[in-house]
Structure formats: structure tokens, C-alpha cells
Amino acid sequence: MTEETKTINHDEYLDPLKMAELVPGCMSELHSFEAKPEHQEKLGYPGGLVDDWHDKAIDKMGDLVSKYKGLRVFLDSCVKCGACADKCHYGMGTGDPKNMPVARQDLFRSVYRRYFTTAGKYLPKLVGARDLTEDVLDEWYNYFHQCSQCRRCSVYCPYGIDTAEISMAAREILDTVGKGQKYCNEIIGKVHELGNNLGLPDKALRATLEDFEEDLEEETGLEIKLPLDVKGADILLVTPSADFFAEPHIDGLLGYAKVFHEAGATWTLSTTASEAANFGMFIGSYENMRKVSLRIRKAAEELGVKRIIFGECGHAWRVAYSFLNTLAGPFDFLDRRYPVPQHICEYTWDLIERDIIKFDKSKNDEYRLTFHDSCNVARASRMGDKPGGQFDIPRNILKAACNHYFDMEEDTIKEATVCCGGGGGLLTDDLMDLRKKGASPRMKALSNVRKEHGVTHMAAICAICKSQFAKVMPGYDFEIDSILSVHQMVSNAIILTGAIDPVEDDDDDEIPAAAPDAAATT
């Protein structure tokens, strides 16, 4: 099955959205590592499958259905029309019919019907209802960890059914009965403990930032700061921890620093909120998501900042934009002339519009760029004050900083964007097969735009996207560094007042290989 991914031929036009031939069960064995007791217990979940898992799971299902309108309505409303069937990148890439959104939902819906609907209680066969067994639980585990919660299906569903919501509910039930996923739960534990997904302690963070400051001074001759825990700064920057130590993320971070510097803003990072990602969403846990969010509020209060800005991070921006005010608001102590929170792209674009920062676009002439809309930014958030700002603002920034920009096909970008294949808690090596296959629609669209316009690089504003692409691109015959941060382009081309001409020394710049998966966040 994976062989198809290797044989991408960049000379011919490929249909990015072509559904692989249906092969029932072909992904049924893919079982990412389960969480160990210590990962589970840190989040308040049982360490292993509990004895009364059946009843506990059904109780939890009832509880969730009564607490989440979306879940209840989505479970009742599906008419099995098939509108979503060919819309999931994992379906397209694997051909496993259970990776069709409706079939994925039905793994859950069939159980809901059995225990919570009249028809399913008395006529289970007729309506496709089934008992919850240990096999079903395993099937949930496998297939609900093959959903990146990207919401592409929800765009096409006539009732707006969002498989992500069902995925989250299923994962929360699995956690509740003691069957959590290692990747997500271990990371959430680290955030609770140390403030970021990587488990990076404050000393290491401080040292890293100092190194960056030295690099920047060498490059520009200016004292461009990356402040940490500075009380009284105007802006708290919350960014994915991958920005601190993996390429191409770091270059994005340096881009933010230059923007802040040129704008004359006072800003700071925080050790306790040194992570934008909120994996609480991936596991559908309101409580965990809230706890992770509250530490950002606390950091903002303690540092006495006036604004909160989020770095390039996809699912993080969803939680920040859509949920932060709910989870950790109200933010009356911040300067309400600015949206809370703001995206770094909103901030930068505003400065560009006001002519406060300017670019020497020729600095990016070696790049022929396209932009990958990250799923959760595209379909679960906004930038600016108009719907669709999340598409326009990053593109506007890229066009302001580069001379050569080309979009990919219309049905693979903006609200129709295809996920990178690693979102929603799937960016782990034990799911590599799925990640490669799930990336195939995007890789095909990229191949087409490369053929048509000679595109060399793709920019993104999500740490998961960047890590995932850096990992899977070589398999599709793209260079590992074809994926860039948007603010990397900003960083290359921004005109800094008083800067020296950069010395050309690209031969001794060693670029670290792709981000390790634990680094990847968002």
C-alpha cells in the first residue's frame, strides 16, 4: 500500500483528491502505543482498562451526549448520504472504508444507537446498532486515532456533522476507561508539569533563547532580544515549543523576534506558558484543555502584560481563537483595544499595512512559494475581522515578503484544504504508515503546482504541519527543507533599521534534520 507514495511522478498531473481503491480492513491493525499508567494518572485517568469498563464507557457516553449539543445532534442526524465519504485525506490515502468520515462516525454511532435509541434497543440489526465489546473498544482506539480532527468532512456535510467532535468524544471515553494514547497523554502531562510539550526546563529554554540572540546579533549587528519572563512587557508571546529547537520552526521564531524588534514592541515569552499547543482538545477533555489554557492566563496575569499573541501553531490557534475566552476568560485585565488573543500573522500584517515594517523582497527570490492552509486555522478559526481572514492574511504576508507566490488547486486550499496527515495527536512514529498515506493528497497538489509554476517551497503556520511535512516529504521526492515557516520568509526579507548587511556564509550553517516528533506541537 505504501508503495504508491514512493512512486510520485512529478511530470504528470495527479488528482490530489482521488480516493484509493477500497480495501476493507487494510488499516485495522494500526494501533498506536497506549498510554502507560503514569501518563494516564497524571491526567486523572485510570492507569489501565478498568474492570467495569463497559458500564463506565456507556455512562460516559450518556454524560457526553447530555453535555455536548453537537455530539447529540450529529449522532442523530446522519442520513448516510455519502457526501463526506470521499473527503477524508486518510480515506483517500489508505482506501480503508472505515477511514471514510461517515464510517468512522458509525463506529461510535452504532454503539450510541444500541444503548440510547429506541430503534437500536429493539431492532439493532435493522439500524446497524451493536453492543460495546472489547473488540469494538479496540476498533475505536485504532480508527479514532486515524482521524486528525481536521474538519474537512464537516465542510461538506449537509448538516455540518463534524467527525472531529465524535473522535474527541470517543477518545475521552477511552481515556475514562483507562485506554488512553501514549503520545497525547504523555505530552499533556509534560505541559501540566513543565509548561511545554517537550518537557523543556526553564534553564534550557533560557540558554536556547540566548543562543538565538547571539545568532541574530551576528546576522544583523542589532541587539534583537528574545525575552523570557520579563514582567511589565506589553506582549506575551505563546508559541509552540518546536519553535525553540527544530527547523524550520526556529526560523519562524526569529522572524517574530525581528518583527517585534522593528515595531519597537516590548514582549516576552513565559516559562510556564512556553507552549501554545493544547493537546487537551485532541483527547476531547474539557478539563484538561481548561487546565492547559488557565496557565496561559496565569502567566499573563503574573507578567502583567497587556496583550497575548500566539505564534504559528494550527490546532493551538483553534483553541486560542475559539476556546480561550471560554476556558480561561474573561480577559478584562488585558488591553481590550486588541483582540484576545491575537495571531502573530494578524500582528505582522497590521504592521505591514501601516508601513511600520518593510521588506526587501529580492531576499526571497530563491524561493518559489506556495502556502499550505493548516486545517484547524482554516476551518476552526479566523484572523482579522472578516471571515476568510485566516486565508488572506498569511498569503498577504507571503506576497509582501516574496516575489514568487502561487496557490495550489482551489479544491485543496482554504476551507477545502487537505490536512498534512499528522494533526490531532497522530504525529508519532508508531503511526508513520498512516501519516505518509494521509499526506498524499497534499503532496500530489504540491507536485502539480511544482510542475505548473516551478514551485520550490511550501510555507505553513502550524508546528505539526511543519514537522509532519519535514518527515514525509522525502518519501514523496521533495527535499526535506521544502517546508518553511511563514515568518521565516518575513525574517529573510524584513528591513531592519540600522542593520548591517548580512555576511554571506551559508556553507557553514548546519541545518538540523527534521524535528523529532516529540517536538511537534500545535
Next chain:
Amino acid sequence: MLTIFYAVLFYVATLTFVGGLALRIYQYATTPAPLKIPTTPGPTTRTGVVFRMFREVAFFESLFKSNKWIWVFSALFHAGLLLVVLRHLRYFTQPVWFWVELIQPIGIYAGFAMLIGLIGLFIRRIVVAMVRYISSPSDYLMLLLLIFIGISGAMMKFVSPVDVVAVKQFFLGLMVFDWKPLPSDFPLLVHLSLVALLMIIFPFSKLLHAPGIFFSPTRYQVDNPREKRHIVAWAADLEK
């Protein structure tokens, strides 16, 4: 005997339909939606949401984006059904409302449109492997039920006409609990039985998509989470 059976059947069906649906709607309306999850880009105002919902309900906007075949068949079916139902209002109103009178001729074509749509959906369900995979017996049966309602209705119009005046008197009578005899033509009895069955299963089946769409957070929510804090009771309790 026949009259009594059908009279009781329609009371039961109506009660189940109205009561069941009311209960569902109450459930949907009162279940909290703790988080803002509109599919974006989405409207940033209430008015915008009304327009979005209107486009969704009247034109099946999302379905149109998805798949033109499903869209054509379901548009034919739903628009056809709507006109057919409106046409049937003449059995429940005396004098017949002006506009109901007006749509009578269109209603006949609508009946065919509805059948074409349903048959198209049925064929898709069998022919398209992906859709066949996700279909349960109830999904086929639901379409067959609607198809037979349409066929039995068309038969009364084109093959063996029934005494529509008597049928109308039966229904007008039902509404004031004054039972009038129901004609015993076979197509009529089939038609009425299936309609009653449809009404009874409505609140227990996927037909709940009809009220469901209005309560779907990805469609009805306003995209304004930064401007306005959204918090429901159970979530607010966590803050205490």
C-alpha cells in the same frame, strides 16, 4: 371498521410524530454547546447565521460543494416532497386556501420529481461502493418506504382514481373528531398506511436530520468567540 382503524392509526401517528418531534427538539434545544465550533469561514453576526442556515436548508449549500449527483437527487426529492405536501393541504382545508389551489398542477410534476430523486438515491446506494458500505437495512427501507408512498399516490392520480371528496371528508372529520367513512380502494389504504408509518418512525430515525440541522453548532453558531465570551452552565460550574 376500516374507518375506525385508520382514524385511530392517524391519531396515533400524529401524536407520535408531533410529540416525538417536540421531545427531540426540546432535547436538542436544551443540550448545552460548551464550545464555539462553527465551521469557518462562517458568519460573524446573527443575521449572517440566518442567511447561512437559509442557504443550507433551501439550497443544500454544503451538499452542493460536496457532490453534484447527491445534490441533484436530494434536491429533486426534497423540493418535490415539499410541493406534494403543500398540495395535500387541500385535504385539510375547507375552503381550500388560494395558494394551495394555485399549486395543484405543479404538485403533480413535483410528485414525479420526488420519485426520480428517490430512485436516484436508491440506485446510488446500491451502485456506489462507498455508499453501499455505509448503508444499513434501514437506509434502504427508508427510501423504499418513500418510493412506495410516491407510487401509491401516483396510482390514485393516474391509474385508479379514488373518491377524493370522500377522502377529504374523512380527514376534515378526523380533525373535529367526527368520523366519516373512508373509501376502501387498495392504493389509498397502502398510501395512508405508509404515510402513517413514516410519521411514526420519524422521531426515532435519521429523519431527525430535519430538525437536527437547525441545532447543528457548526452551522448555527456565530463566529465571534473573541468578541463575546461563550460559557454554558456546566462549564461555569468548573470555575467555582
